[in-house]
Amino acid sequence: MATTSKPVSAEIEALSAVLGTDASKLLDPTVAKAWIAFLTAYGRVTRALSSELMDTSGMSLADFDVMAQLVRSEDYRLRMSELADAALISKSGLTRRIDRLAINGWVTRRRCTEDGRVHWATLTPLGLRAFKGAAPAHLAAVAERFGSALTASEMERLTRDLLKIAAKNAEPTNS
Amino acid sequence: MATTSKPVSAEIEALSAVLGTDASKLLDPTVAKAWIAFLTAYGRVTRALSSELMDTSGMSLADFDVMAQLVRSEDYRLRMSELADAALISKSGLTRRIDRLAINGWVTRRRCTEDGRVHWATLTPLGLRAFKGAAPAHLAAVAERFGSALTASEMERLTRDLLKIAAKNAEPTNS
DNA sequence: CTCGGGTAGTTGCAGATGCAACCATACCCC
DNA sequence: GGGGTATGGTTGCATCTGCAACTACCCGAG
Numbered sequence: 001m002a003t004t005s006k007p008v009s010a011e012i013e014a015l016s017a018v019l020g021t022d023a024s025k026l027l028d029p030t031v032a033k034a035w036i037a038f039l040t041a042y043g044r045v046t047r048a049l050s051s052e053l054m055d056t057s058g059m060s061l062a063d064f065d066v067m068a069q070l071v072r073s074e075d076y077r078l079r080m081s082e083l084a085d086a087a088l089i090s091k092s093g094l095t096r097r098i099d100r101l102a103i104n105g106w107v108t109r110r111r112c113t114e115d116g117r118v119h120w121a122t123l124t125p126l127g128l129r130a131f132k133g134a135a136p137a138h139l140a141a142v143a144e145r146f147g148s149a150l151t152a153s154e155m156e157r158l159t160r161d162l163l164k165i166a167a168k169n170a171e172p173t174n175s
Numbered sequence: 176m177a178t179t180s181k182p183v184s185a186e187i188e189a190l191s192a193v194l195g196t197d198a199s200k201l202l203d204p205t206v207a208k209a210w211i212a213f214l215t216a217y218g219r220v221t222r223a224l225s226s227e228l229m230d231t232s233g234m235s236l237a238d239f240d241v242m243a244q245l246v247r248s249e250d251y252r253l254r255m256s257e258l259a260d261a262a263l264i265s266k267s268g269l270t271r272r273i274d275r276l277a278i279n280g281w282v283t284r285r286r287c288t289e290d291g292r293v294h295w296a297t298l299t300p301l302g303l304r305a306f307k308g309a310a311p312a313h314l315a316a317v318a319e320r321f322g323s324a325l326t327a328s329e330m331e332r333l334t335r336d337l338l339k340i341a342a343k344n345a346e347p348t349n350s
Numbered sequence: 351c352t353c354g355g356g357t358a359g360t361t362g363c364a365g366a367t368g369c370a371a372c373c374a375t376a377c378c379c380c
Numbered sequence: 381g382g383g384g385t386a387t388g389g390t391t392g393c394a395t396c397t398g399c400a401a402c403t404a405c406c407c408g409a410g
Contacts, residue, residue: 027314031322034330037337038321042217043263044344062366081388088218090368095390097366117375117388139202146213147206149339155209158336162212164324169219237396255359265398270360272396292358292405 045145052141057134062089064138066097067106067131070123077122079112106130220320227316232309237264239313241272242281242306245298252297254287281305 027035050061059067069086070076078086084094098121101107106127112118123131150158202210225236234242244261245251253261259269273296276282281302287293298306325333 027318028322028327030327030330030334031318034334034337035317035321037334037341038217040263041337041341041344042213044341048344060366079388080390088215091389092369092391093367100365112388115376115388119389142210143202143206145344146210146340147203149343150336152203152205154336155205158333159205159209159212161325161329161333162209162216165321166212166216166219168324169216169223169320235396256357266359267361267399268397287358290358290406294359 048145049138049141053134053138056137057130059130059134062087062097063101063106064131064134066094066101066121067123067127068135070107070121071128071131075122076128077120080109080119080121083121101127104130223320224313224316228309228313231312232305234305234309237262237272238276238281239306239309241269241276241296242298242302243310245282245296246303246306250297251303252295255284255294255296258296276302279305 046061053059053061053064057064065087066083069083070078080094080098081091083098084091087094089097098107098109102109104127106124108122108124110120110122112120147155221236228234228236228239232239240262241258244258245253255269255273256266258273259266262269264272273282273284277284279302281299283297283299285295285297287295322330
């Protein structure tokens with residue numbers, strides 16, 4: 001997650017007139033509407049969460065995500081590339097993010113003794129405390145901004161649908 | 176939309192152990208799963224679409240979105256701030272985006288004669304052609320990556336759910 | 351007229367991103 | 381052992397982002 005929400009939007013409807021052939025053949029209007037709703041919902045929610053988290057904890061959403069991954073990992077540590085995959089950011093992006101987290105004293109980076117290529121990113125006690133401090137407000141914000149719009153069963157349905165979409169787009173690691 | 180997809184992820188589950196009090200009170204597990212699915216789906220889809228669009232048309236997703244807004248507007252033009260709102264990017268972001276689109280000859284920026292503060296961003300014939308060239312492949316990609324995962328009725332349901340979430344987070348213009 | 355407040359856009363700035371090229375290490379095979 | 385190749389990370393680079401400060405302009409009050 002970026003510290004800043006991604007600018008997002010797309011109006012794909014009503015292009016038929018422009019595109020000569022009807023756009024509905026290229027993109028079903030039903031899908032177009034869903035796509036726009038998807039982008040809009042994402043943009044609004046992440047924008048709000050991002051600034052709230054930054055204000056209350058001085059931590060970017062990306063920071064939070066990375067730390068959350070470490071929190072739930074064995075011994076609070078993960079290899080750089082595992083972490084990059086888990087946090088859905090590029091390897092280079094993670095390198096720099098860990099740099100910054102390390103400056104804060106929230107994470108350490110140590111070379112693995114068994115495989116010199118590997119580096120472990122480890123959450124420090126200080127980092128854990130920072131995370132604990134930030135999590136309640138952030139989770140509450142997610143609950144409010146994202147969770148409160150739907151009932152539990154709707155939410156489960158939504159999850160299934162989103163997972164189908166995610167599965168359609170599974171792919172290997174990035175650079 | 177950014178040219179690059181936003182790094183996105185968040186594992187909010189299984190934090191109870193760490194957070195002393197049970198995290199499920201802060202964020203229902205059902206919501207947490209949905210949230211993660213949401214971020215994952217978004218990240219994967221936009222990442223793929225972004226690079227495909229760039230490869231096939233040399234245009235970023237943000238460019239496409241901005242041009243799409245102009246295409247569907249009266250006289251292919253919009254005031255800067257209207258456009259920024261519609262494309263969900265900041266005013267400063269739009270200023271620079273229009274700079275670049277103008278360099279390509281895809282858009283012009285002209286001061287409004289009636290109100291000197293206002294500037295109109297107008298899609299040029301060249302820009303329209305570029306958009307027409309890019310749209311089919313992009314729309315097809317959206318259909319494939321996003322649209323093909325669900326049935327039409329599921330898609331409509333998804334739209335309703337997403338709009339509820341978006342509505343919960345409606346807010347004014349950004350800087 | 352002109353002063354003050356409000357609106358539309360732009361610019362300075364600091365930070366973040368990914369890709370591709372580049373090291374460093376590990377591993378495999380002759 | 382000595383190459384050749386694959387893997388894990390980091391760095392150079394160009395680009396993008398938003399916020400806050402700033403300029404340009406409009407408009408109403410006096």
